[in-house]
Amino acid sequence: MSLFASPLFLFSLACTGVFCLFVAQLIRSNQVIHQRNDALRLSQAQLEQSAHYDVVTGLPNRLLFQQRLETAISSGERLGVLVLDIDGFKLVNDSLGHPLGDLLLQQTTQRFVSLLTAQDTACRLGGDEFAFVLSCPQDEQVMAQVQGLLLAMQQPFDLKGTAALVTGSIGVAFYPDHGHTSDSLLRHADTAMYAAKEGGRNTYRTYHPDMTLQLQQRIFLEGALRRALQQNEFELWYQPKIDLFSGRVEGAEALLRWRDPEQGLVSPADFIPLAERTGLIIPLGEKVLDLACAQLACWRARECLPGPLAINVAALQIERSDFVESLSRALRRYDLPATLLEVEITESLLMESPQHACAILSQLQQMGVATAVDDFGTGYSSLAYLKVLPIDHLKIDRTFIKDLPGDDDGVAITQSIIDLGHALGFRITAEGIETHAQHAFLRNAGCDQGQGYLIGRPMPADSFERWLAEQPYSQQPMLL
Template identity: 45%
Template sequence: MLTGSYDLSLVLISLCVAVLASYTALDLAGRIARASGWGALLWIGGGAVAMGIGVWSMHFIGMLAFSLPIPLGYDLALTLLSLALAVLSSGFALALVGQERLPAWQLGAGALVMGCGIAGMHYLGMYAMLMQPGIDYDPVLFGLSLVIAALASGAALWIAVRLRKRTPYVRLMRAGAALLMGLAIVGMHYTGMAAARFPLGSFCGAAPSGLDSHWLAILVILVTLAVLAIALLTSILDARMEERTAQLAKSLAQANLELTQLALHDTLTRLPNRLLLEDRIGQKIAKAQRDGGHFALMFLDLDGFKPVNDAFGHHVGDQLLRAVAQRLRDNMRTEDTLARIGGDEFVLLMKLRDPEDAASVASQQIALLAEPFHVKGEELRISGSIGIALYPGDGQNQQELLINADAAMYHAKGSGKNAYSFFEQSMNTNARNHLQMLQDLRSALERKEFLLHYQPKFAAHDGRLIGAEALLRWQHPQRGLVMPDEFIAIAERTGLIVPIGEWVLDEACRQMSLWYAQGHHDWRVAVNLSALQFCHAGLVDCVAATLARHGLPANCLTLEITETTAMRDADSSLAILGQLADMGVDLSIDDFGTGYSSLLYLKRLPANELKIDRGFVRDLEQDSDDAAIVSAIVALGQALDLRIVAEGVETPRQQDFLTRLGCDSLQGYLLGQPCPPEQILKAATEPV
């Protein structure tokens, strides 16, 4: 027998190639399992070529590592055929592990087919030497090599199925499994090689014209490493891209979730907002129509919240709203909905076993709100008024139920507050009027239905006309001339007061510019600012732009804000009033004496005048307390070097008393009633 020998360096290279090919196969199995359609077919085809070349080259390098004391060569056609067997076997294996499930019988059959393919590749590759006489094989070792091929194939398939999913440390586990698979493949090859017997006198028929073993070894190693590296790199890059895509999709989903949360929830309390509430009311209606049953819509408005907000500031008011929301939410069922739809307005949507249950629930809510709240070290007490609308009796859709519950709430508030009221049909007219008023108000600006009347202001000491206060009126197409007390509250609740207030400012300045052009340079026009308008971020810029647009000196404009508004957030008010004062605008504190001013802040406010509330002036002749209060306000204003204006003067005695007391200017029905601007000029020629 001819005695063969091995090139140790090539043996080690064959082992490395086997391990690398095994790792590539395991990685590709994971890619195929996550792909579908044409993508999966492409991965199977490309993976079959890469894995087949890897397995084949390991066997072929192992054969090239073997040498006999005779020249050796390999027939090209048979060598390529053995490579084709390796590629087909690899493709079969990858297609098998790409299935969603791999039952035991399929695993066994696949291991047998794949083992036969690998064994066929190996022994066909050895046959490519065309030995004469033919190679003699030891039956035991030959059979053992077949068994090893089948077992190695089965183990490879089982491991590939187990490691195809992306789990923590999966790459490390694949590396360990690849080492075991590589050792198994190498073991099968060298067992097959050990089974070969070469009789004395044998010669290699492929040596003269076949492939040269030295150069072939180098070529196979380079090509194999390149193919495996490309396949592995492609798989890794694709996995990275998939991870980034998955991360991007996750981030996008999270962003969409956050946007949905913002769109459907109140930012302060995190409760559902009106949009989400209406959707859930619709769901309740659909369920009640399908399955029967009742549910209640409870419209809750906080009593006493505004004084708290005014006295302690918005930051305390916001904390109080959060505390109210949390207390109500903690005492409701998970299937019910609590929503915040306005400043201090909440809505509770709840299923009822019986309509009468709504009364007990409303009583519980009122009792909860009656308990004191502890916010920022302050003990705050408020109450609630609740209006209840029942389905199906009090409305057929979301809008009707909300309107009717709102109407019932106003009835409860009008009946003394801190109570609940069920909707009654008699309230429907008021509710519809309220809704119609709101709808008409939204379009009043566009239709140019607003107009200004002006109440003249006179110097107290000589009765000279010194200006006028702009008063808003609404020329409604059906209702006629509507006074502000009928619609200002709605405008403030809906935020429409801001654009309406800007229109009033613009129109008053336009009219004042006409008077100024007529020579009335000592007149001032007074414009009231609502609390919302005063807090609006664009107020200062709006005033500056309006004055510039009409070419009006800033000192011809007086802006009136109530004492309560000025004291709501004193530091913020100081900043805004300071900017207006720097511009040259005249500033007046309206309704003085009705709020809770701090004299320290009042001294710091850059105001020019105090306006005594008409409530004190009205009872001046009968109530000595009112006379004392007015005297104190005048003295305080004079001490702070402020002009004093008294409004609501209706009798000569009131006029005389206020003039003697030291008021600088007066206004009231005795002196001049609100009138269109063209009639103001008559008052200028008729001294009081």
């Protein structure tokens, strides 16, 4: 028998084959295990990345930032903690879209990182808010970096061919002066950032304990303002406007007042800026439209309309709501002609969003609503825009009126505004007339209308009606 055909040889060969197969399977199993381990490690790394780093900017997120801040605090060294908010980011995001908004955040991050040292930390807290830990023993070094961050924000951003201009507001808190924990330092830096916003933006503020008290008061006032909207605690007062040549009443301006059940009348200087910051100015503007149209309908039914009623419109009402539709709806609700209303917007709004504001004003004019630029002369209007604006009236700001006729500069500016406005076909109204000398100068200068304490203070509706009945040159009843 051949050796290769022997049972022993065949058995050995079979065992060798089984062993080789086993070894091959073992190798394949080890490869699969290694692949699974690699995938697991990659997955863990991705989870770690997503848990501690921002997806858009690649910066540490809030969680990792607080961990690093706590580590820095434990060293006992002096630290600067910053919170930065991008001024104008929402407008970029809304007008250009979220992808370009993300691109702006990424470019902003690159500028920030280039200004930081290896010992510093930057993070994206969320939205358009960033935070920094600056390891600088000297406050002057922190302030120098703060100024650098502000300057970096002021340079235009190229968003795929679109130039975007934004700025930054920064709040600064120091360890250990303003807190000993990461939470307190971040909170105080955030409070200081809001103070920078209120200070005009594109600036910074260093935390002071008074800021916390002011913030608490603002939170309380905001809650009261929301309650006031729900419980109808608002009313309109009316300040008359007259023709400066004849003395004839030619309408009134509606001014919002808040009558708190406990505090009484709350100054508009306290609640209007808060309403604008919180977005409550939009429902508040809806309330003004409703109150104004309700009062006009009442006067119309009694055949004692004083003339067109002017209402002030805030920038947010134009930018974030369908103001034209809101106004149309109010007119329909009370069955009023559009000619009974005049809309006043500030000059600064025209300069910030000229195309959008002009489009809104044009729609209002087409409806028959008169349009006016309030506080004219304070917002650096471009003459190129002025000549094409769809407006009917210019209102000269009271700052130019208060020192007339003794102030030569005020005289020159006021006369120039009147002449320029008339040349462009606008009617001119002067605000803040308080003396007979001011009245005489404006009349002789050719100003069309006036309003102010000399003529009549803002009054509740019933007081305004009594004042109107006493005027020898009141406008004849409008039967529209």
